[in-house]
Amino acid sequence: MNLKVLVLTIAAFTVGLVELIIGGVLPQIAADLGVSVSAAGQLITAYALVYAVSGPTLLAFTAKIERRKLYLMSLVVFILGSLLAFWSPNFGVLLLSRFVTAASGSLITTLSLTIAVKVVPENYRARVIGIVSMGISSAIVLGVPLGVLAADKLGWRILFLFIAIFAMLTMFVVYKLMAPIEPQQVMPLRQQLASLKNTRVAGAHLVTLLMLAGHYTLYAYFTPFLVNVMNMSASWISIVYFFFGLSAVAGGMIGGMMSDSLGAKKSILLVVGVFALSLFILPFTASMIPLFAVLVFIWGALSWALSPAQQSYLIDAAPETSEIQQSFNFSALQIGIAAGSAIGGVVISHTPSVTFNAWIGGGIVVLAFVVALYTLFHKSSSRRTDGHGQKSGSKLEPNFGGD
Incomplete structure (x- = not known):
């Protein structure tokens, strides 16, 4: 597999993991932060809402920014949001971290797909879209069950530290391997x-x-x-x-x-x-x-x-x-x-x-x-x-x- 495509797939996996893993550790989060399970469940609600709105909106507002630069900027914000979740002393801070990771994650997922098709020959484009998309589905297959086990042994916070580390490695490889990519015209x-x-x-x-x-x-x-x-x-x-x-x-x-x-x-x-x-x-x-x-x-x-x-x-x-x-x-x-x-x-x-x-x-x-x-x-x-x-x-x- 093309190394660049692999890196973009890992990024998609990481973003998918941040969204999906919460459902597997709701009881631990609720007990640790002193909230009900139903209140903890709103961490999923908040992430999804911000992701839904920020996806098309941020793409429109960042249409003129060079794509590699925007990708790196999004990863920096995503890492900070994940570390905020790891540190969060209360439910309010953890909720804030979900806003940050959802907004940046929406850009990372979209950019992973658009950059992937630019780094391979045209006859491989459909294939790499499928590969990058599998990064998200892999978060269900591997990330969530492994996360449940890890949270049971080490606590739920460690999951967000691991996610931040994965994102840091991705950012480093993107910085080293990816050439600048000029933006295309985006419909208002x-x-x-x-x-x-x-x-x-x-x-x-x-x-x-x-x-x-x-x-x-x-x-x-x-x-x-x-x-x-x-x-x-x-x-x-x-x-x-x-x-x-x-x-x-x-x-x-x-x-x-x-x-x-x-x-x-x-x-x-x-x-x-x-x-x-x-x-x-x-x-x-x-x-x-x-x-x-x-x-x-x-x-x-x-x-x-x-x-x-x-x-x-x-x-x-x-x-x-x-x-x-x-x-x-x-x-x-x-x-x-x-x-x-x-x-x-x-x-x-x-x-x-x-x-x-x-x-x-x-x-x-x-x-x-x-x-x-x-x-x-x-x-x-x-x-x-x-x-x-x-x-x-x-x-x-x-x-x-x-x-």
Whole structure:
């Protein structure tokens, strides 16, 4: 593998780790800082919200800055935010660190992708995008379960020190190996927002938002579920997260195959529908480990299986702004994570058991299914928009992924 691509992948892994690892150590953070588990869960909410807003906003504001310089600046801020989390004497400081790492992390992830395609030949560009994206999914497979074990032995703070060290090494290698990269012209934020006037595109983003909201209503509090409902130790919790991560990575491949064979429309409906069903059933399998493992695999796989179909859908629905829509869809994903984490915190505080999180989450995903049905089959009179938010002449008919 190209060494530069490897470094960028490690950076993506590190950023993914900062966001995802919190869910695995919520009880430790809550106990150490003297807050409730639901309050600690808002660390996920805060990160996701800041990430969603800062991604497109900071890219627009930093459009004229040389990319290598911007990457190094973002890494410096990210390192400071991680060290702040390591040192944080109270919940307020830890929350502040989440704001800092989310804003800088949003730039690091985007720049990792854009720089990666510039350091390889054109015929390898699609491949390196997949490799860098795997850095984030690898944080689920390896980072979260290892983090749970490390936090159990050394405390949760050490995780953020390790993350800061990884980021420092990345910064050093980028400084040594990367040549300056001039920025390309970026569409102004106002014109980017205008592209959302296409109601079919907006509907797709809403489906992503609602599905992730339902997912994180339980996933953000999955550790309390495993501890309180299933009485699992840290070692078993780590194994469950590792298994979930493997299924999530497999889900991306499964989703791509489904989209290619069934078409985007059928894939979206199938993934969202079965995902809702898995959340409703999961609590009933807590005393049946083999069946629980099957449900966790389905849940994990489908949590990532929607993305390929959505990408195909967005390219078909708005080809003129497809790259921007990918960015907006990731922002919708982050808003969904924030909403789900917040809702899950309210549910866990006002219900007798964390099992209600799964059922409330399933209800939210059912709403995503309804929105998907409307988006895919409603004969809208809205028209395609070009990159400047202007309407084109032809109406957009429901044609997704070859369906």
